Amino acid sequence: MNGSAARKLLVLVGPTGSGKSETAIRLAQALDGEIISADSRYLYRELNIGTAKPTPDELTLVPHHLINVTTLDNPWSLGVYQKVAHHLIQQINLRGHLPILAGGTGQYVRALTEQWEIPAQAPEHQLRDAIALWGQRIGFDALHQRLARLDPEAAQFIDYRNKRRTIRALEVIFSTGQRFSDQRKKSISPYQQLIIGIAWPRELLYERIDARIDAMFAAGLVEEVQELVDSGYAEALKRMGIIGYSEVLQHLEGKCSLEEAKEMIKHNTRVFVRRQANWFKANDPKIHWFNATDPAMLAHMLDLIKAVF
RNA sequence: GGACGGUUACCCAAGUGGACAACGGGGACUGACUGUAAAUCAGUUGGCAGAGGCCUUCGGAGGUUCGAAUCCUUCACCGUCCA
Numbered sequence: 001m002n003g004s005a006a007r008k009l010l011v012l013v014g015p016t017g018s019g020k021s022e023t024a025i026r027l028a029q030a031l032d033g034e035i036i037s038a039d040s041r042y043l044y045r046e047l048n049i050g051t052a053k054p055t056p057d058e059l060t061l062v063p064h065h066l067i068n069v070t071t072l073d074n075p076w077s078l079g080v081y082q083k084v085a086h087h088l089i090q091q092i093n094l095r096g097h098l099p100i101l102a103g104g105t106g107q108y109v110r111a112l113t114e115q116w117e118i119p120a121q122a123p124e125h126q127l128r129d130a131i132a133l134w135g136q137r138i139g140f141d142a143l144h145q146r147l148a149r150l151d152p153e154a155a156q157f158i159d160y161r162n163k164r165r166t167i168r169a170l171e172v173i174f175s176t177g178q179r180f181s182d183q184r185k186k187s188i189s190p191y192q193q194l195i196i197g198i199a200w201p202r203e204l205l206y207e208r209i210d211a212r213i214d215a216m217f218a219a220g221l222v223e224e225v226q227e228l229v230d231s232g233y234a235e236a237l238k239r240m241g242i243i244g245y246s247e248v249l250q251h252l253e254g255k256c257s258l259e260e261a262k263e264m265i266k267h268n269t270r271v272f273v274r275r276q277a278n279w280f281k282a283n284d285p286k287i288h289w290f291n292a293t294d295p296a297m298l299a300h301m302l303d304l305i306k307a308v309f
Numbered sequence: 310g311g312a313c314g315g316u317u318a319c320c321c322a323a324g325u326g327g328a329c330a331a332c333g334g335g336g337a338c339u340g341a342c343u344g345u346a347a348a349u350c351a352g353u354u355g356g357c358a359g360a361g362g363c364c365u366u367c368g369g370a371g372g373u374u375c376g377a378a379u380c381c382u383u384c385a386c387c388g389u390c391c392a
Contacts, residue, residue: 016347041347051347079344107346118343159341162350172344184343243347267336272347278340 007093008309009191011038011113012102013280014198015273017209018292021054023198024102026298028062031100031305034092036085037066038103038112041242043076044068046228049221050244052212063097072228072236079118082111089191098309106279113286115190119172119183127174131167140166147173153181194308196301197280199289202273209269213244217262222248243268 010033014020024035037043041051045068053067065088070076085101085108092099101112110116135143144166148155150173158165169180176183200208225248228237237245244265251261280287288304290297 039347040345075345077344078346082344105346107342107348111343114343116343121344123344157341159350162341164345164349165342168344180343186343239348240345241348246347268347274338275347278342279346 006192007089007190008098009089009112009189009193010098010100010305010309011109011193011195012100012198013038013106013109013195013287014104015200015205015276015280016052016104016269017205017212017273018104018198018200020102020104020198021052021058023298023301024100025054025058025061027301027305028098028100030298030302031098032096033098033100034063034065034095036088036092036099036101037064038085038101038105038108039067040076040081040105040108042067042103043070043081044072045070046072046231046233047242047245049216049219049224050242050248052216072233072240075236075240077123078107078111079120079122081108082116082118085112104276106276110279113189113191113193113195114186115188117183117185117187119176119180121172121175121183124171124175127171128167131170131174132163135163135167143167143170146170151179151181154179157181192309194305195287196304197287197289198292198297199282200292204293205273206270209273210266213262213265213269216244222252222258225249226252243272 010027010031012020012024012027027033028035039051041047042053043066044051047053054064059067066081066085069084089099089101089112101109103109111118131143140163141160143163144155144158144160147158147166147169151169154169154173158169160166172178172180172183221244225237225245228234228245229249229252234249237249247256247261247264247268250256250264251258256264282289290301294300
């Protein structure tokens with residue numbers, strides 16, 4: 001392919017704790033790359049220890065994007081993320097650098113690699129609350145039946161028990177006057193892209209994660225959460241449901257011991273790893289998986305990348 | 310030594326003669342996902358079969374009954390109390 005014409009995109013995926021951040025830095029150093037984070041929790045300045053965000057030192061090694069770009073008061077959503085990320089990919093290509101999209105938020109990655117067209121309607125919380133209230137009154141089954149009348153297709157792919165998605169679909173329909181299902185599309189990626197993944201044997205990955213969580217506590221996770229609570233972010237943390245923060249918060253509220261909180265974090269992180277695997281499947285033909293236990297993993301990645309770009 | 314109470318599937322636990330392969334929860338597995346996504350939600354979870362269905366399970370052994378996880382006898386183990 002004529003390299004100057006098509007915009008390039010290297011994508012690095014893998015479960016939490018797989019070493020994406022570190023690998024992305026190595027790749028960027030070797031390939032004159034810039035990293036675009038695809039991690040929904042790295043966006044927030046206030047979240048640090050519990051998210052295993054790259055350290056300030058690491059962030060200076062190569063250009064990083066979409067880390068610490070907003071605050072908990074002003075949460076980003078898929079639409080904002082997607083728009084900014086597309087723009088960054090373009091800019092980095094224009095600079096003659098290689099954009100490296102690295103992260104574990106499957107939805108964000110797919111929205112870019114599959115060129116999702118998402119409903120233009122930004123979240124409208126008042127409307128959502130109103131719909132939720134309505135649902136409480138008439139019953140959420142009835143709410144879903146209402147959706148089925150307005151947009152049968154959407155009602156088919158949204159489970160009637162999934163309140164959040166039912167409400168969002170209705171929100172979009174009411175605000176735009178158009179069917180939700182007509183406003184979501186996907187197509188071929190506009191990028192010349194290569195997706196690589198870091199694969200670990202589960203047990204080894206779990207061990208790494210456990211060790212990392214112990215290290216988070218040693219590094220002051222409890223203090224970080226306490227500071228957030230003191231700054232009035234308890235509700236925001238609860239609403240977002242961030243692993244590590246939710247559990248410590250429960251401990252700070254006296255609902256469980258510190259040790260229990262730690263165990264819950266370990267367990268919830270494991271569950272999260274498995275749910276991430278729904279987006280990044282071992283048998284996905286689009287993902288080129290590399291074995292993390294191979295000492296030459298990075299060299300193999302570079303061989304493939306250089307062959308493609 | 311005696312008196313009660315208990316032993317149910319990976320774990321906890323309901324079930325005390327028939328609708329029981331056995332409620333529920335946890336865990337695990339699989340999946341969905343289009344502006345909260347580290348969110349939200351679903352299916353499966355004794356074995357075999359595409360289904361009807363068939364086979365093996367409720368601590369062990371034996372018995373009663375047309376029929377037992379459920380009743381009886383006995384053995385084993387655990388718990389509390391009395392010696």
